[in-house]
Amino acid sequence: MDQFNFIPQLARARHPLSQILWGVVISGMIITLQSLLWSWFIATPYVLMPLGVILTSFFGGGLGAGFTTTVILSFYGLTFPGTNDWVSPVIFFLTGVFGTVLVDLAQKKIRELTGKEVRAEEAERLTFAAASANIGIWEWDIQNDTLTWDDQMLEFYGIDRSTFTGKVDTWKKGLHPEDAEYSNQVLLDAVSGKTSFKLEFRVLHPNGNIRMIRANAYVMRDEKGTAIKMFGLNQDITKEKNTLREIRDLKAYFEAALVQSPAGIVIGDAPNGLLRFVNPAALNIAGGDQSTLVTNVDINRYARWRITDINSIPIPNEELPLAKAVRAGHTSSENLIFIRPNGEKRVVFSQTAPVRREDGSILSGISVFVDITEQHKLMEELSAAREAAEVAMRAKAKFLDIAAHELRTPVTAASLLTQLTQRQLEKGEALDKTLLQRMRVQLDRLSRLVVDLLEVSKLDRGVLELRYECTDLRGLIADCSSTFQIQFPDRKINFTPPQEPLELMIDPIRIFEVLSNLLDNAIKYSPEGSPIDLELQVGPEFVRYSVRDYGPGLTEEGQRKLFSAFERGNVNEKTSGLGLGLFICRGIIALHNGSIGVHSSPEKGSTFYFDLPRKKELQKTGS
Amino acid sequence: MITKNTQKTILVIEDEADILFSLKTYLESEGYQVVTAENGEGGINFLQKNPMPHLILLDMKMPVMNGWEFSEHYRKNFSQSLRAPVIVMTAAADAEARAREAQANGWLGKPFSLEEITAQLQKFLGTHPG
Numbered sequence: 001m002d003q004f005n006f007i008p009q010l011a012r013a014r015h016p017l018s019q020i021l022w023g024v025v026i027s028g029m030i031i032t033l034q035s036l037l038w039s040w041f042i043a044t045p046y047v048l049m050p051l052g053v054i055l056t057s058f059f060g061g062g063l064g065a066g067f068t069t070t071v072i073l074s075f076y077g078l079t080f081p082g083t084n085d086w087v088s089p090v091i092f093f094l095t096g097v098f099g100t101v102l103v104d105l106a107q108k109k110i111r112e113l114t115g116k117e118v119r120a121e122e123a124e125r126l127t128f129a130a131a132s133a134n135i136g137i138w139e140w141d142i143q144n145d146t147l148t149w150d151d152q153m154l155e156f157y158g159i160d161r162s163t164f165t166g167k168v169d170t171w172k173k174g175l176h177p178e179d180a181e182y183s184n185q186v187l188l189d190a191v192s193g194k195t196s197f198k199l200e201f202r203v204l205h206p207n208g209n210i211r212m213i214r215a216n217a218y219v220m221r222d223e224k225g226t227a228i229k230m231f232g233l234n235q236d237i238t239k240e241k242n243t244l245r246e247i248r249d250l251k252a253y254f255e256a257a258l259v260q261s262p263a264g265i266v267i268g269d270a271p272n273g274l275l276r277f278v279n280p281a282a283l284n285i286a287g288g289d290q291s292t293l294v295t296n297v298d299i300n301r302y303a304r305w306r307i308t309d310i311n312s313i314p315i316p317n318e319e320l321p322l323a324k325a326v327r328a329g330h331t332s333s334e335n336l337i338f339i340r341p342n343g344e345k346r347v348v349f350s351q352t353a354p355v356r357r358e359d360g361s362i363l364s365g366i367s368v369f370v371d372i373t374e375q376h377k378l379m380e381e382l383s384a385a386r387e388a389a390e391v392a393m394r395a396k397a398k399f400l401d402i403a404a405h406e407l408r409t410p411v412t413a414a415s416l417l418t419q420l421t422q423r424q425l426e427k428g429e430a431l432d433k434t435l436l437q438r439m440r441v442q443l444d445r446l447s448r449l450v451v452d453l454l455e456v457s458k459l460d461r462g463v464l465e466l467r468y469e470c471t472d473l474r475g476l477i478a479d480c481s482s483t484f485q486i487q488f489p490d491r492k493i494n495f496t497p498p499q500e501p502l503e504l505m506i507d508p509i510r511i512f513e514v515l516s517n518l519l520d521n522a523i524k525y526s527p528e529g530s531p532i533d534l535e536l537q538v539g540p541e542f543v544r545y546s547v548r549d550y551g552p553g554l555t556e557e558g559q560r561k562l563f564s565a566f567e568r569g570n571v572n573e574k575t576s577g578l579g580l581g582l583f584i585c586r587g588i589i590a591l592h593n594g595s596i597g598v599h600s601s602p603e604k605g606s607t608f609y610f611d612l613p614r615k616k617e618l619q620k621t622g623s
Numbered sequence: 624m625i626t627k628n629t630q631k632t633i634l635v636i637e638d639e640a641d642i643l644f645s646l647k648t649y650l651e652s653e654g655y656q657v658v659t660a661e662n663g664e665g666g667i668n669f670l671q672k673n674p675m676p677h678l679i680l681l682d683m684k685m686p687v688m689n690g691w692e693f694s695e696h697y698r699k700n701f702s703q704s705l706r707a708p709v710i711v712m713t714a715a716a717d718a719e720a721r722a723r724e725a726q727a728n729g730w731l732g733k734p735f736s737l738e739e740i741t742a743q744l745q746k747f748l749g750t751h752p753g
Contacts, residue, residue, distance in 0.1 A: 401716060405684065408714035409639055412734035416645035419737045423652075438641045 014061030015223055022060035023068025027052055031076055049073050053096050057103035066103065070096025136234040138217075140168055142191065142227050147171065156213060156236055158205030176202035176210065190219055191227045200237065212241040264348070264369045266322060267355075270362040273326040285348060285371050287340025306339040310347070321352035325365030329354045335376070336369070347376040406449055414442040456580050459587035466507035466591055473502045473511070473612075474536060477545065480515040481534055488523055495534040502538060504612060510588045517581040518547045518608050526551030526605070542594075546609035554600040562598060585610070631748055632656045632676040636666040636693065637712070638685040646680065649737055653744075663688030667696050675707050678747055680731075683713040683721060694725040708747045 014022070030052045049070070056069040074093045127150075130137050136153035140146070147168050154161055157174040164170060175183050179201040190197035197217040202210055217232025258265050264282030268275050286305045308314045315336070317323060324330035333351040340346065350369035354362045417439045424431055458464040474497045481495045522532045526549040533548040554562070563586045582596075589596045589610045600606035633655050637643040643659055650657045658676065660666040662685040670676075679697075683690030690711055697706065708728035712735070715721045722730035729743050 404716055405714040408733045409642075412714065413639055413641035413645065415734040415736070416642060416649070420645055420648055423649075423737070438644065442641055 014065075016062070016064050019060050019062040019064030020068045022065040023056050024072065026056045026059065026065075027069045027072035027076070030055075030073065049077070049092050049095050050099050053099035054103055057100055057107070063100060063104055066100025067097070070100060130233070134236055136236075138171075138232050138234065140230040140232075142229060153234055156211055156234055157203055158207060158209060158211075174203050174205075176204040178202070190217065190230070193219070193221075193225070193227070197230065197232060210238075211236055212238045261368075262370070264367075264371075266367045267364055268322050268326050268366075269364045270326045270354075273323055273365065276364060282369070285346055285369065286338050287342065287344060287346070308337045308339065310335040310337060312337060312345075321350060322365045322367045325352045325354045325367070326362060329356075329362055335372070345373075346371050347373045403449075403453065407446065410442040410446040410449070414439050414446065417442065452580050452584065455584050455587075459584065464587060464591065466510060466588075468505045469508055470503050471506050471508040471511070473504050473506070473543065473545070474498055475501060476508060476512055477515060477534060477536060480512060480519060484516075484519050484523065490529055491523055492531040493519070493534065494531060495536075498536060498538060502536065502543060504543070504614065506592060506612065507588075511592075514585045514588050514610065515545070517585050518610075521581060521608070522547045522549035522551070522606075525549065541615070542611045542613055544609055544611050546607050548605060548607045550605045553602045553604045553606055554598065555602055559598055559600060563596065630654065630656045631678070632658060632674075633678045633680060633744075634658050634660065634666060634669060634676040634707075635680045636660045636663060636685070636690075637680070637682040638662055639682070642682075642712075646740075649740065653741070655744075662686055663690065663693030663696070666693055667700070670697070670701065675701070675705055678707055678744070679709045681709050681711045681725075681727065683711055683715065683725070691725050694727065698726065710743050710747070 030048055034048060052069045052073050053066050057063075057066040060066065060069075070093060074096060077092045126137065129135070130150070130152060134152070136156050137150045138153055139148040141148075145167055147166050147170060149157075149164065149170075151161075154164060157170075159170070159174070172180065172184060183199060183201045186195065186197060186199045189195040197215065197219070200212065200214045203213050204210055214235045214237045215232060216235075217230045219227045220229040220231065222228050258277065258279050261279055262281055264285045265277070265279040266275070266282050267277040306314065307320060318327075321330070321332045321334065321336075324332070331353045333349070336348050336350050338346045338348060348369040349372050350367055352365065352367040355364045355366055357363050417435050421431065421435050421439075424435075455464060477495060478497055481493050485491075485493050519532065519534070526532070530550040535544075535546045535548070537544045537546075563582050586596050589612070592612055594610055594612040596608070596610040598606055598608050633650055635643060635646050635650070635657060637646065637659070638661050643661070647657045647659060658669060658673070660669055663681075664687050666679070666681070667688070681690050681693060688696075690713070694709065697709070709725075710729040710731060711718075711722045711725055711727040712731045712733060713721050714733040718730050718732035729746065731739055731743060
């Protein structure tokens, strides 16, 4: 490549004043040396003069330096013994002038000879380097406006060698219009020495393609500082710029996605889990603002968030999924609970994984979580409801079983009795009237069961109707008590009635049913011979009737089940009946706007009671 | 026609008076000797004091001692060679399974007919009550 002028300089051309200074300095050094060495070596001017001239010519940067030295040393030579005539200084002077010119010529010759070799070698190296680095090289001779481009430059600007004018306009025309003004200004400033030539610009190819170029150059100046030449490099940074832009775009996309995500996202950097990023959704879920978040600290105290597992057991910071992902590369998904600063709990489904570099080392950890509090609550309610439904289903199935059993017993008896009667008639035997009597009893029992079932069905559907009458509750209790006393003569039923009758608007038949049921239970579930105490208390707004027995009492579980349908307080295979009595009682009392309950504890007997309101206007509703 | 000492004895254990009465009436009219108990405990008491009957009709759901408890006592206290066949009478929906549970020999699902009783008796005691 011959286009380039690399000039290796033995001594750079210096300003004339600088050359004189160099002459003075080097002469001074030689005179000082001679003075110091005077005692044992007296150099003759014939030795000193050529030495001075050669040194100065080499380092002084021009003929001026040599002449300066010649003049100074010539005068110095006058002081030497035996030289104080006019011949010697003249000879010194002529020697100096001749030596200076000779050295200058020699220097020029050496430059010419070595310069070519160096130039070729350098050019080769440069070409290789430029090609490898995808760099174009240019040179601009400013005085003559001669622009030299290598092939790479032509490629960068999308033009052909044949259309290359070799003028700086070629470059200016190749610039993207938007970048042209700025780039030209930088060139002008570089030439004038205001700035260095270092810039990036776009190039617009004739075919419309755009390239990004990074340019560097230095300006060569003459002795007066005038710019003579510019030598520079162009580098195609289109790919680099595009890659950078792609990365920036990608970053923008991801950042937007992370910020917009309805899921909470937290990113911690390895190895310490310094918190890099927390998106607004994460802050929202955790119920804090930026102030609750301490960024750029160890993950172990990265946020003042309290996090527990799904069973509300606190998780130590170093055991948090993100910490484990960053530390040990753990991947996990689990339900967690965030406790907000105000104490509110949010259930989240969280997935955590390490982010790895290509070589597999951990770059960071990322946790993504969604708030599932509502779903979680719903699921729990659903599962509770399902459980309740299952319990109810089982109770109903059990009830059906019991009901079938209870219905079958009187049916069996009645059926057998009927068959016996039939047999007697067929055989022509006398009809045993007790058979019919027994049959009647069994059928009555059957119809009572059916009535009970119907009542439960009505209560269940809310269609049981009451027939209110003004009734003396005291009298009703007394009637019930005496009926049972006749039936169970060995049981002592104690009832001390109030002095006055107690008139209430009630359904006497239904309330009598309740009284009978409670008394029947008390007798059934207490030991034979033990007494039963009945009591009627009258308050200003309510009346309370209670039945106390001295039986085994009830557990809390038993008391709880007592008033539900199809359940018995004490589950016992030996007890017959549908277990509907108290359920029906409760229904009837509730329709009267009253309430029913029990006080009991195991081994201490039970007191069943109901309260009825005394106000008539209340009692009339629902009839 | 049938002498008393050759008559076959049936123990009926049933708490429901009318069913007990009906069974007793029917079985006696068929020529069997009938002894009764109102619950399992009564049944065991009878067996401990009297010769083993030829057959036991056992209700399952009874107060004091139910059919299962009776069966357990019965198997525990009387050797297999001595034991009379047991036919359970049950109102449960899964009568056969209940009978198997109590390790009974046969079962009658309530309500049952007189003919069904006869069929069971013939199966275990032969065609003739004597």
